[in-house]
Amino acid sequence: MFRFHKTLDVLTLFHAPASTASKRILETLRSSPTAHKKSFELDVVEAPTVPTPTQLTSILEFIGKNRVGEVVPGARSEGDAVRLLKVEEAGRKEGGGGGMVRPLLVDWNNGRAVVGGDEGAVLRLLETLPGN
Structure with missing residues (x-):
């Protein structure tokens, strides 16, 4: 008899290795009981790589689109955010x-999504993954 296995939820961490908060969140993700149960697949994307427009x-x-400035400071709209991320990615490649x-x-x-280093919000997200 064939049994279909549930695909794992994919979590992506846009990570800054030089950031204490980012390192703490990465360690939380790796050491959580949910991680030990293999409930999710963790994809770590390090700076300077930014999200694609999609x-x-x-x-x-x-x-919520009204929180765009929390993800990309200075952005007032999605279009602003896309433009600023393109500038950021180009600037980082040149050392900016x-x-x-x-x-x-x-x-x-x-x-x-959880923006910033709120460890409690990350733990709540992990605890509420389907299958936990």
């Missing part, structure tokens, strides 16, 4: 600065 659209739908907020954790399967 990913950014999804992230803003998850958290940028401003996307990291850590940014995205649960693509369940349409949720």
Whole structure:
């Protein structure tokens, strides 16, 4: 008899290795009981890589488009955010600065995101993954 296995939820962490908050969130994700049960697949995307425009659209739908400035400081709209991220990515490749907020954790399967280093929010997201 064949049995179909449930696919794992994919969580993406947009991570800044130099950030204490980002390192703490990454450690929380790796050491959580949910991680030990293999309830999700963790994809770590390190700076300077930024979300694609399609990913950014999804992230803003998850958290609410009115919170765009929390993800990309200085952005007032989705279009602003896309433009600023392109500038950030180009600037980082040339050694410049940028401003996307990291850590940014995205649960693509369940349409949720946690912006910043709120460890409690990350733990709540993990605890409410389907199958836990």
